[in-house]
Amino acid sequence: MSTHPRLDSKIPSGDVEKKWSNRKFENKLVNPANRRKHTVIIVGAGLAGGSASASLGEAGYRVKLFVYHDSPRRAHSIAAQGGINAAKNYQNDGDSIYRLFYDTIKGGDFRAREANVYRLAEVSVNIIDQCAAQGVPFAREYSGYLSNRSFGGSQLQRTFYARGQTGQQLLLGAYGSLMRQVEEKNVELFAFHEMLDVIVVDGKARGIVVRNLRTGEITTHTADVVILGTGGYGNVFYLSTNAKKSNCTAAWRAYKKGAFFGNPCFTQIHPTCVPVSGDYQSKLTLMSESLRNDGRVWVPKAKGDKRSPKDIPESERDYYLERIYPAFGNLVPRDVASRAAKAMCDKGQGVGETGLAVYLDFGDAVKRIGKDGVAKKYGNLFEMYEKITGDDPYEVPMRIYPAVHYTMGGLWVDYNLQSTIPGLFVIGEANFSDHGANRLGASALMQGLADGYFVVPYSIANYLGGEKLPPVSTDHDACKAALADVKGRVQKFLSIKGKQTADSFHRRLGKIMWDECGMARNRAGLTKAIADIQKLREEFWSDLFVPGTGEELNQELEKAGRVADFLELGELMCRDALEREESCGGHFREEYQTPEGEALRNDEKFTHVAAWEYQGDGKTPARHQEELKFDYIHLAQRSYK
Amino acid sequence: MTTSKQMTLKLKVWRQKNAKDQGRFVDYTVEGVNQAASFLEMLDVLNEQLIRKGEEPVAFDHDCREGICGSCAMMINGCAHGDMPRTTACQLHLRHFNDGDTIVIEPWRARAFPIIKDLVVDRSAFDRIISAGGYVSTNVGNAPEANSIPVPQQDAEAAMDAAACIGCGACVAQCKNASAMLFVSAKVSQMAHLPQGQPERARRARNMVAQMDKEKFGACSNTGACEAACPKGIKLTNIALLNRELARAQVKS
Ligand SMILES: Cc1cc2nc3c(=O)[nH]c(=O)nc-3n(C[C@H](O)[C@H](O)[C@H](O)COP(=O)(O)OP(=O)(O)OC[C@H]3O[C@@H](n4cnc5c(N)ncnc54)[C@H](O)[C@@H]3O)c2cc1C
Ligand code: FES
Numbered sequence: 001m002s003t004h005p006r007l008d009s010k011i012p013s014g015d016v017e018k019k020w021s022n023r024k025f026e027n028k029l030v031n032p033a034n035r036r037k038h039t040v041i042i043v044g045a046g047l048a049g050g051s052a053s054a055s056l057g058e059a060g061y062r063v064k065l066f067v068y069h070d071s072p073r074r075a076h077s078i079a080a081q082g083g084i085n086a087a088k089n090y091q092n093d094g095d096s097i098y099r100l101f102y103d104t105i106k107g108g109d110f111r112a113r114e115a116n117v118y119r120l121a122e123v124s125v126n127i128i129d130q131c132a133a134q135g136v137p138f139a140r141e142y143s144g145y146l147s148n149r150s151f152g153g154s155q156l157q158r159t160f161y162a163r164g165q166t167g168q169q170l171l172l173g174a175y176g177s178l179m180r181q182v183e184e185k186n187v188e189l190f191a192f193h194e195m196l197d198v199i200v201v202d203g204k205a206r207g208i209v210v211r212n213l214r215t216g217e218i219t220t221h222t223a224d225v226v227i228l229g230t231g232g233y234g235n236v237f238y239l240s241t242n243a244k245k246s247n248c249t250a251a252w253r254a255y256k257k258g259a260f261f262g263n264p265c266f267t268q269i270h271p272t273c274v275p276v277s278g279d280y281q282s283k284l285t286l287m288s289e290s291l292r293n294d295g296r297v298w299v300p301k302a303k304g305d306k307r308s309p310k311d312i313p314e315s316e317r318d319y320y321l322e323r324i325y326p327a328f329g330n331l332v333p334r335d336v337a338s339r340a341a342k343a344m345c346d347k348g349q350g351v352g353e354t355g356l357a358v359y360l361d362f363g364d365a366v367k368r369i370g371k372d373g374v375a376k377k378y379g380n381l382f383e384m385y386e387k388i389t390g391d392d393p394y395e396v397p398m399r400i401y402p403a404v405h406y407t408m409g410g411l412w413v414d415y416n417l418q419s420t421i422p423g424l425f426v427i428g429e430a431n432f433s434d435h436g437a438n439r440l441g442a443s444a445l446m447q448g449l450a451d452g453y454f455v456v457p458y459s460i461a462n463y464l465g466g467e468k469l470p471p472v473s474t475d476h477d478a479c480k481a482a483l484a485d486v487k488g489r490v491q492k493f494l495s496i497k498g499k500q501t502a503d504s505f506h507r508r509l510g511k512i513m514w515d516e517c518g519m520a521r522n523r524a525g526l527t528k529a530i531a532d533i534q535k536l537r538e539e540f541w542s543d544l545f546v547p548g549t550g551e552e553l554n555q556e557l558e559k560a561g562r563v564a565d566f567l568e569l570g571e572l573m574c575r576d577a578l579e580r581e582e583s584c585g586g587h588f589r590e591e592y593q594t595p596e597g598e599a600l601r602n603d604e605k606f607t608h609v610a611a612w613e614y615q616g617d618g619k620t621p622a623r624h625q626e627e628l629k630f631d632y633i634h635l636a637q638r639s640y641k
Numbered sequence: 642m643t644t645s646k647q648m649t650l651k652l653k654v655w656r657q658k659n660a661k662d663q664g665r666f667v668d669y670t671v672e673g674v675n676q677a678a679s680f681l682e683m684l685d686v687l688n689e690q691l692i693r694k695g696e697e698p699v700a701f702d703h704d705c706r707e708g709i710c711g712s713c714a715m716m717i718n719g720c721a722h723g724d725m726p727r728t729t730a731c732q733l734h735l736r737h738f739n740d741g742d743t744i745v746i747e748p749w750r751a752r753a754f755p756i757i758k759d760l761v762v763d764r765s766a767f768d769r770i771i772s773a774g775g776y777v778s779t780n781v782g783n784a785p786e787a788n789s790i791p792v793p794q795q796d797a798e799a800a801m802d803a804a805a806c807i808g809c810g811a812c813v814a815q816c817k818n819a820s821a822m823l824f825v826s827a828k829v830s831q832m833a834h835l836p837q838g839q840p841e842r843a844r845r846a847r848n849m850v851a852q853m854d855k856e857k858f859g860a861c862s863n864t865g866a867c868e869a870a871c872p873k874g875i876k877l878t879n880i881a882l883l884n885r886e887l888a889r890a891q892v893k894s
Contacts, residue, residue, distance in 0.1 A: 055781045070702065071768050073808055074710045090788065126784070133784035135777045135837045137800040144791025162801060168709055169804060176776030183772040191765065214757055243704040280678045282685055283706050384707060387732045390677075453781050501692050503685070547697050552659060553758045555700055556692065 004624040007260070007611055010414040011115040016101075016632055020119045023415070027458055028465030035060035038464050041208055041223040043195045043250055045072030047167070047445055048428025049229025050174035051452025057181030059457055064221060065178070065187055066210055068194040068245065068558075073175045076231055076243040077448065080167020081288035081381065083149060083159035084445040086124040091148050093156040097121045100158065104443060105633045107153040107333050108408070108436020109585035109601065111263070111609070114632055115415055116433045123454040124446050128160055130453055134173035138162050149377075150293050151441035153333035153640075159442045164288055164380040170445055174452070194558065195250050196486045198226060198257045198424060199478050205257075205424035206472045207479060209486045213558065216551040218487055220479040222472045225423045225460055228254060229452065232407040232429035234267065236566045236573065237518070238510025240404035241273060241286040247562035248569050251411050251430050259419040260611040260624065262412035262432030264569065265577035268439055268586050269519050270405035271337035274388050275357040284403040285388055287360070288381055289441040292330045294365035294374065295398070297321050297337070299358050303348035309359055309397050320344055328640040335438045335586045335599070336640060338402035342519050343597065345401075352399045361397035402519060406444060408435040408586065409576075412611040412626070416459040417451060420611075423467070425459060427451035432609065437585025490550050493560040498543030502559035505540045509533065509563070509570055517574050522590040526578040530571055537567045572612060572621060579623060582606045603635050646676040648740040650683065654699055655747045657756055664756070666745075680723065680733040681706060681713060700759040706731040708872060711807035714814070715760045716747040721811035721870040729809065729872040749810050751819035753856045764810050766856040767824060773852035774845040775828040777837050790836050800834035803827045805873040812867035812875070818859030823867040825849050826883035827875045833886060843890035846883060 012023040030038065039062045042053050050072055053065045069075060089095040100121035105112060128146070132138060139147040139161050148157040162169035181187040192213045199207035199220060207222035233248035234240040255261045272287045298317045305312065320340060322329045332340075341358050344350060351357050365374050371394055375382070382393050389399070410432040417425050417433070428448040435443065472479070516529035540563070548554045583592045583599035584606070592600045608625040615621050649672045657664030671687050678686075681703050688698035704712040708729040715730050717723035722730045725737060738744065746760065754762040792800075804827070812823035829846050832838030838845070861880060868877040 051781075058780045069704070070712070070764060071808065073768075073771075074704055074712050076705070076710075078710050078807075079705045079707060088787070129784035129787045130779075130781060132787035132790070133777065133779045133837055135800070135832055135835050137797050137804050137831065137835065138787075140792055140794045140797040142794050144793050144797075145788050162804075165709065165801075165805065168807075169801075172804065176771065177779070177781075179768060179772040180776050180778060182768075189768075191768070243710060244706060245704050277677050278675045280675050280682050280686060282679070282682050285707050383727075384732070387708075387728060387734065388679075390734070390736055457781070499693075501689060503689065545692060545695075547692055547695065553700055553761060556698060 003626065004611070004613070006420045007412070007624055007626045008414060009113060009626060010416055011113070012415065016114060016118045019115050020122055024458055027462035030461045030465050032060050036062060038062065039064060039223040040225050040227065040460065041066070041221060042227045042229065043208065044075065044229035044231060044428070044430070045175070045178065046075035046077035046229055046231055046428055047171055047174060047448030048430070048452045049227070050075065050171060050178050051449050052227055052229060052427060052456050053187050054174055054177035054181055055453050055457045056460065057178065057184070057186035060186065063181070063187040064190065064223065066190045066193045066195055066208070068192065068213060070192055072178060072189065072191065073172060075171060076246050077171045077445070078168045079243060080445055081164045081286065082151065082290040083161035083166045083442040084127070084170060085151065085158050085440070085442040086128045086160060086446065087121050087158060088125055088128060090146060091157045095156050095158050100124060102633055103154050104434070104440060105436070106638055107438055107440040109438055109599065109638055110436065110603070110607065110630060110635050111584055111628065112434055112436030113628060114630060119455070120434050120447055120450050123450045126454060127446060127449045131170055131173050134177060136162060136169045136173045149290055150331060152289055152292060152331045152337065153440040155328070161290070164378065167445060170449065174449070196561065197253045197482045198421070199482045200257050200421060201472050201476060201478045204422045204469070209482045211486070211490070214553050216549070216554065218483065218490065220474045220483050222474055222479065224464060224469045225425065227425045227427060227456060228411070228430050229428045230430045232410065233569060234404045234407050236509070236570050237404040237513045238506050239276065239281060239284050239514070241270060241284050244283060247565065249562055249565045252565040252569055254411060254419065254421065254424060256614050257421060258614070259421045259424060260412040260613050261409070261572060262609050262611050263409040263576065264573045264612065265517065265580060265587055266408035266437050266585065267404060268334055268406035268408060269338045269402045271334055271341055271402050272360060272400045273403035274385065275352060275354065275399055275401040285384065286403070286405060287385060287398060287400055289334070291360060291378060291381060294377070295330065295360040295362050296364060297330055297358055297360055299344045299349040299351060309351070309361070318349065325640045332640045333438060333440060338519060339588060341402055357399040357401045359397035360400045362393060363397070366394060406439055408432065408437060408439055412609065416462065417456055418459060418463070423463065425456055427456050437587055489561070490557065493544065493546050493557060494550055496542065496544045496546070498545050500543050500545060502544065502546070502556060502563045505536065505544065506559070506563045506566065508536055509567055512536070513570050513573070517577050520588050520590050521577050523578065526574045529574045533567060533571045533574065540564065540567055575621070576610055576612065580606060580610065601637070607635070647673045648676055648735060648738070650674065650738065651741070651743040652687065653743065653745045656699070656759055659758055660755055674735060676736045678735050679706070679731060680717070680735065681731050683735055700761050702761050703731055708732040709807060711809035714749050714762065714809055714811070716749065716814060718745050721749070721814045722872050727872055727874050749814035751813045751858070753819065753821070753858045754810060754813065766858070767808050767810065769856065770821065770825060770849050770852045771828065774841070774848040777832065778841060792835060796834045800831045803830040803834070803875065803879055806875050807873055809872065811870045811872060813858065815866045815870035816859065817864065817866065818862055820861040820867070821853050821858040822861035822880050822883065823871065823875055823877070825853050826879035829886055830879040830882045833882060842886065843893045846886035847890045850887060
C-alpha cells in the first residue's frame with residue numbers, strides 16, 4: 001500500500017477559486033490549422049462522450065466516435081429523469097459555486113478531490129447556458145425564466161429539469177450538436193461498434209480494437225488520443241437501474257492495459273426504485289429522487305402489519321426519515337435514505353408481498369396541490385410506475401426499495417481527466433472523479449457535460465500540444481497483437497460449448513455482489529464473495545454456451561464478453577471493499593458504525609483514493625493510494641439531522 | 642397489487658437470419674411465465690429456452706427497458722409496440738394478455754429500415770435526417786446567459802411535448818406508406834417553438850424533409866396511424882406545423 005509515481009493528481013497551484021483559470025492559462029494550445037492533423041478516438045456518446053465529440057468536432061479535430069448502440073441517441077444517459085444541478089442561484093436562496101462545491105464534497109463523505117469538485121461547480125453554470133442555447137426545453141416559470149426543484153443532500157433549489165426526461169433532453173441536445181459535426185465531416189460515426197481493447201504504443205494510448213456488431217468484423221483504429229466516455233458498471237449486480245447493455249468492458253480492458261482503477265467498491269444504491277417482484281426480472285426501474293420533494297416515506301409502526309396502507313391510521317405510521325433526520329427529512333442523501341429503508345425492512349416493518357419495500361406516499365401532496373398539480377410535476381413517473389406494477393400511485397402509495405444505480409468508482413484520472421496511461425482520457429461516469437463515496441442527485445448529468453463540453457477539450461489540446469506523437473499504422477506490432485488477442489477471445493467464447501448461458505452466470509454473480517458487496521458489507525462476507533466469484537469464473541470458462549457464430553449479429557456473444565469482464569471486476573470491488581476498513585458514503589462496513597448505526601469514517605487511515613493496478617491474470621492486484629487533502633472544507637462527520 | 646399468476650403463451654415470431662435471408666414465421670410456446678413480467682422478459686424466457694435446446698435465440702433490440710431509449714421495436718399482433726396506448730414494447734406487461742393467447746411478433750417493416758436479423762432493423766436513416774438539420778447550430782462557448790432569453794412557459798411546454806420523441810420508428814412502422822413525417826415534424830416543431838431555433842427555421846424544415854425523401858420513406862397521407870402508434874403521444878398537429886414551415890420556407894427561397 002503506497003503512493004505511486006503514476007498517481008500524480010496534477011492539481012493546479014493557487015486558491016481553489018483560481019485553479020481552473022490557472023490551468024487553462026498554463027495549458028498548451030493547438031492552433032486551428034493543426035487540429036485537423038490530429039485524430040481523436042472517442043468511445044461512447046452519452047452525455048460525456050456525446051458532448052466531447054461535439055466540442056472536439058467543432059474545434060476542428062478529426063474525431064472518430066464509436067458506440068455499441070445503433071445510434072448515439074440511445075446511450076444510457078437518455079434514461080436520467082430528475083434533473084441537473086447548477087449553481088445559478090436563480091431562486092435567490094443562497095446558492096453559490098462555493099455552496100455547490102461544499103454540498104458535493106460533504107455529500108461525497110470527504111472522499112473526492114477538492115480541486116475537481118470546485119471546477120465542476122464552477123462550470124455548472126455554463127452548462128445550463130449551453131443547453132438552453134441548443135434548444136433543450138427546460139421547465140420554465142410563467143415569467144419565462146428557468147424553473148428549479150430540490151434534490152437530496154441540499155437545502156435549496158438548484159436542479160434544472162425537463163419534466164421527468166431531463167437526461168433525454170440533455171442527451172438529444174448533445175446528439176444534435178454531434179450530428180451536426182457528422183454532417184460537417186468533423187466527426188466520423190461508427191455506430192454498432194463495440195470497443196474490445198485499447199492499443200498502447202510506447203506507453204501511450206494510440207488506438208482501439210473494435211468489433212462491428214452487425215458483421216462481426218474485428219478491426220483496429222489508431223489515433224493520437226483515446227477518450228473513454230463509456231459509462232458506469234452498476235450492472236455487475238445484474239439487477240440495477242442501468243440500461244441492460246451498460247457494462248464495464250471498455251474500462252476493464254483499459255485497466256488490464258495499465259490504467260489504474262479508482263475506488264471500485266464505491267457504488268450508489270438508490271433509495272427509490274420499484275421493488276423486485278420475481279426471478280424473471282431483468283432490470284429495476286428508478287423512481288426519480290425528485291419524487292421525494294413531495295412524497296413522504298413511511299412504514300407501519302407495527303412489525304408485519306399486513307393491512308392495506310389506506311387502513312393504517314396516521315398515528316400508526318412511522319415517517320422515519322422525517323423522524324430521524326428532521327433537518328433534511330425526506331431529502332437526505334441517497335446512501336442515508338437507502339440504509340434507513342433497509343434498516344426498517346430488516347426490523348420487520350417492510351411492506352408488500354416480500355416485505356422488502358417501504359411506502360412513498362403522495363396523499364398529502366394530492367391534498368395540497370391537487371391531482372393535477374402532482375401530475376404536472378411527476379405525471380410520466382406515475383405512469384411508468386403504474387405500467388410496471390398495475391397500481392395507481394395517485395390512489396395507493398408507491399412501494400419502493402433501494403437498488404443499484406450508479407458507480408462512483410471508475411478509472412482513476414488526474415485533474416486533467418487523464419488516466420495512468422498517457423493519452424487515455426476518461427470522462428463521465430466511467431471515471432472515478434468528483435463524487436467521492438456518494439453522489440448527490442442531479443450531479444452525474446452535470447459532471448458528464450462538464451467533462452465533455454468544458455474540461456476535456458482543454459486537456460486534449462494541452463496533451464497534443466506537448467507530446468511528440470509519431471504516426472502509428474494499423475500494421476504496428478501492438479495493433480496486430482491486440483487484434484489477435486481480441487479475435488482469440490471471441491473464438492474462445494464460441495468454442496467452450498458448455499451448457500449455461502451468459503445471463504445465468506450474470507444473475508449468479510449479481511446475487512453474490514448484492515448479498516455481500518451491496519448495501520452492507522463485512523469482512524467474512526467479502527472474503528467469501530471473493531472465493532465464490534473465483535469459482536464462478538472457472539465455471540464460466542468451462543461451461544459457457546454461446547450459440548451462433550462470430551460473423552454475424554450475435555447478442556449472446558456480446559453478453560458473454562461483458563459478463564466475462566464483470567466476473568473479474570466483481571472480485572476487484574470486493575477486494576477494495578475489504579481493504580477499506582471504514583464506512584463512508586455508499587460503502588457501509590458493518591464493523592464500522594456509530595452507536596446510532598450511521599457510517600463511521602476513519603479519516604486517519606482512509607482519507608485517500610484507492611487506485612488498483614493490474615498485475616496479471618491470477619495475481620493479486622496492487623493497491624496504491626492518492627492522499628486527499630481538505631484545505632477548504634473541514635473533515636467532519638456528516639450530519640443531516 | 643402484483644399477482645404471481647403463471648401463464649402460457651403461443652408465439653409466432655419472424656425469424657430471418659440476415660438481410661439476404663427470406664425469413665419466415667416460426668411457432669413457439671412459452672410456458673410458466675409470470676403475469677407480472679414484461680413482454681421483453683417473456684422473450685428473455687423464450688430465448689433462454691431456445692439456447693438450452695442449442696438453438697439460436699430471437700434477436701431483438703432493447704436497452705433501457707423503461708420506454709425512453711427507443712431501442713425496442715416490434716410489431717405485436719400487427720400494432721407497433723402492441724395495442725396498449727402510449728406504451729413501448731418494453732413497458733408492456735403480460736397482465737394485459739390472457740393465458741393461452743397467440744401473439745404474432747414481427748419487425749418494423751419499411752423500405753428505409755432494412756432488416757438486420759430477426760426483429761432487429763437498421764434505423765440509421767433517422768440519424769441522417771437529424772444530421773441534415775435537427776439542431777440549433779450553436780458552438781460550445783457561444784451561449785448567452787440562459788435567463789437572458791426568456792421562453793414563455795406555454796412555448797417551452799409545447800416544445801417539450803414535441804421533444805418527447807424517442808426515435809423508435811413506430812410511426813413509420815404503423816404507417817401504410819412508411820412515412821417518417823411524424824418523426825421529422827416532432828423535431829421541427831420543438832425548434833419552431835423556441836426562440837433559439839428561429840434563425841435556421843426555414844433551412845431546417847427543408848433539409849430534413851429532403852433527407853427524409855432521399856432515405857425512401859413514403860409520403861404522408863394523413864391517416865393518423867402514426868399518432869395512434871406513437872408511444873410518446875406525439876401529435877399529428879406537428880405534421881400540420883411542419884407543412885406550414887415548408888410553405889414558409891418556400892416563400893423565403
Ligand atoms: C434511471 C437513471 C436515472 C438517472 N437520473 C439522473 C438524474 O436525474 N440526474 C443525474 O445527474 N444523473 C442521473 N443518473 C445518472 C446518469 O444518467 C449517468 O451517470 C450518466 O448519464 C452517465 O453518462 P455517461 O456519458 O458517462 O455514460 P452513458 O450515458 O452510460 O453512455 C455510455 C456510452 O458509451 C458507449 N459504450 C460503452 N462501452 C462501450 C464499448 N465497449 N464500445 C463502444 N461503445 C461503448 C455506449 O454506447 C454509450 O454511448 C441516472 C441514472 C439512471 C440509471
Ligand atoms: S428498451 Fe428502451 S424504449 Fe424499450
